[in-house]
Amino acid sequence: MANIAAQRIKREFKEVIKSEEVAKCAIKLELIDDNYSELKGEIAGPPDTPYEGGNFVLEIKVPETYPFNPPKVKFLTKIWHPNISSVTGAICLDILKDQWAAAMTLRTVLLSLQALMAAAEPDDPQDAVVAKQYKENPEMFNSTARHWTNVYAGGPNKNPDFDQKIQRLTDMGVMSHDARVALSTYNWELERATEAIFT
C-alpha cells in the first residue's frame, strides 16, 4: 500500500506545483524526504483576518495507508486560533479525522486549513483558552492573533503595547514565549499574567 501512497503524493505534489494557488503564493508544498512520507506545507494567512501577511508552516506526515487514511497535519508555526493548539500546533478539523475521503488531496487539505483560519469554529475548539477569548472578547482575540502572526509568522503588524509588556516579564527572567502565552491567556493584564507565571 505504501506504493500507492508514494504514487499519490508524487502526483499530488505535481498538481500543487502547477496549481494557481501556488502561482498566487497562497499555498506551497515541499518534499522533506525521498520516499514521499513527509512534507512541509505553507499557507499564507488569508486576507482580512488577523493572520494576513503571515506565513504558516505545516508538518505533513503521510501514513502508509494513505489515501485511505488522512494525512497527519500540524502547525509548526505558532498560531493563536481556537481550533489549533497554541502549544502543540495540533489541528481540530473534521476532514483530517472522520470526514476524510480517499478522493481528497493535500491541495484540498491546505485550502481547507486556509478556510479554517478565515472562519474559526469556537464551538468545537482545540484550544479552550483561545476559544473562550474568541467568544467573549473578539477585539482582544484579534489583536492577540495579529501579534502572534507578527512574531511567529512574519506578519507586518507590530503591537508596541504588547511588546512592552512582554519586555517587562523577560526583564524578570521569563522566556519571551512563556510571557506571551501567559499575557495572551490573561487578556494582556500584566498583573494576572505575572501571578500565573510565578505561582
Added chain:
Amino acid sequence: MDFVSTGGGSLVDNIFLLFNAYDWWVYYSKKEEKNLAKKEREEKMYDQAFEEILFSLDETPIYADSGGDQHNDGRDTNEFGADFETLQGLECLNMEQAKNLLNEHVDQLSSKLHISPSLAKLFLHLNEWNVSAIVTAYSKHTNAFLVDNRVKLAATAALGASAIPSAAACTDILPLSPSSSTSKSSTNASSPISCPVCTHPLPGDHFRSLTCGHSFCQYCWARHFEVQINQGITLDISCMASQCNILVPEALILTLLRPSLHEKYEAFAFRDFVSTHPSLRFCPGPNCSVVMRARESKPKRATCNACGTSFCFQCGIEYHAPTDCVVIKKWLTKCADDSETANYISAHTKDCPKCHICIEKNGGCNHMQCYHCKHEFCWMCLGDWKQHGSEYYECSRYKENPNIGRESAHAQAREALKKYLHYYERWENHAKSLKLESALVDKIKSRIHSKVMTSSGTWIDWQYLIEASTLLAKCRYTLQYTYPYAYYMQSSVSHYYTVISHIIPTGTWIDWQYLIEASTLLAKCRYTLQYTYPYAYYMQSSVSHYYTVISHIIQQYTYPYAYYMESSVSHSRKELFEYQQAQLEAEIENLSWKVERAETTDRGDLENQMDIAEKRRITLLKDFHLSSFSNPTKLDIPPQGGTTVPISTKDSSTASIQSEGEGVRSASMAPLSS
C-alpha cells in the same frame, strides 16, 4: 405465614425477621415513586432489619431438632419474588441461532421488497430491524427512504421516478453497477482510465461505482474496505469521494474484499447487527458469546444460562431496580468522575469565608491567606485573622455565624457535595457489605457441612440458612440501588417532566398534559409561597427594627405592605395571614405528594387538589396583595427616607374581605400611592 415452633425461639425469630425484611423488600421494589422523607425512613428501618438478620445469621445457635418443614413458605415467596423482576420469555441463543434469526428478517424483507439481501441488511440495520416500518416507508416514499438510508444521493433522487422505475428495478441498480455509464461513454472500454485514488490507469471494466456515480478502481475499493474493517467499521463504510455519504452494501464489500478478511468482516458486522436489534443483547459476561433474546426490551433482570451473568436487559449493565436506566447511568458516571475528587475536597478543603473559593490547606499554620481574594483568616474558625491578633490564640471561640454566605454559589456547591456524599457513602457501604456477605455464605455453608458431618440434621434441614443469606444479599442489592434513586429525587418541575416522560408510553402526550399543568401550577404556588416569607419576616419585625429598614423597603421595593401591617398593629390580620400561609403550605404539600405519585393518583383527585391549591394562592394574594392596592389612601408612605411615623389604617380587616370580579379588577388598577 404459619410457623411450626419446634425448638429454639431464636430460630423462629430469625425466620420472622427474614420474612419481615422480605416483605419490606417486595413492598420496596414495587413502589417506584416515593417521597424522599418516607424513603429515608424506610431505608433506616430496612437497614435495621438487615442488621438484625445479619446478626442472627452470625449468631444462630444451631439446634439439632429444628424441623425441615419450616422453610417451605420461604421458598415459595422466593419464587414469587423472582417473578416480577425477571424478564419473562427470555431465550439464550448461541451465535448460530442468532445469525439464523437475523437472516430470517433479511429474507423476509428482501422477498417483500424484491431487493437484494445485502441491501435489506443495510435497511434493517439502519431501522432497528423493524420490517413492517421499512416496508411502509419504502412503498410510500421510495426516494425519500433511499436518501434517508444513504443509498441514493439527494440530488439523484430529485431527478424523479425515472431514475428508479420500479422497486423491482432497484435490485439491479442499487447494489452496484460495474463501471458507471458516464465513464464508459466518455472513453473507450479498452483505453485506460486513471483512478482518482491510486492514479493508476486501468481499463474501464476494472471500475466500480455506487448509485452516486463516483467511480474508483476495484483495487482501491478493496483497500478502502480493508482499512475501514481494520478500524472496526463495517456497515458504515461509505463512498470514497469527498462529501459523499452513500453507504457501501455488503455484497460489493464481499465481492471485492480479499477472502482472508471475510471472517473478520462478518464477525464485526454481526456485532453491529445485534447492537441495533432491539430485542437482542449480547451477554455482558466475560468471554461469553451468548446472545439473549427477549420479547420486549424492559429494564428487568436477565440472567445468562451459559455463564450466569445477571444484568438489566434494557441497558446491559448491572441490574438496578428501583433506579431506572437513565438515572443509574448518570449516577455511575457521576461516581466514576466524582467520588475520589469529592471525597478529597470534602476532607481537605474549606471555602474562603470572603470569596467562597475552595481552599486546600498546604501548610501547618492556621493563618491562611486566600490565594484568590487575599483575605486573611483562621483555618480553624474561619474568622478574620485580625481578630486573632498577637495577644492570644482564641479560635476555640464558638462560631457566631456559621451560616454566613450560605446563599453563595460556592456554599451551594458545598451543600450539593454534602448531599451527594451522603448518598454515595451509603451506596458504597452497601456495595462493600454485599461483598463481605458473599463470604458469609461460604462460612454458613461450611458450618452446615460440619453440622451434617456430625449428624446434627441433614443438608436439607439447614437449607433455610442459605436461603436467608441469599435473600439478604438480594434485599441489600435493592437497597443499594435506592440511593442513586433518592439522590436524583428532586422537587422541581423538571423532575416532574422526567417522571411524566417515563409514564408516557402508557398514553399519549396529551393524555398526560394535565400532569404538566399540575406541576406548573405547583411551581407557581410555591413561588408565591416563597415570597410570603420575606413578607412575614418584615411583618414580625419590631417597630424599632422597622424604622431602620423602612427606607429600604420603600425605595427599593415600593412594597409598603409590611409597613402598613406593622403600624396598624392588627394582630388579627397577622393571624389571618399566617393561617393562610400555612393553608397554602399544606395544600402545596398535598399537591406535591400527588404529583410525585402521579401514576397511582386518580386524575380527578389530582385536579381537585390543583384547584384547591390555586384557590388558596389566589385567596392569599387577594387578601394581602391586591387589597393593599385597593386601599392606597390608607397606606401612607413617607416622602423620603424613613423618618416619618407611619399612620395606621382604621379597619384593616375589611380590606381583607375582597369580593371577586369588579372589586379585584378595580383594585389592581388603582394607583399605588397617593
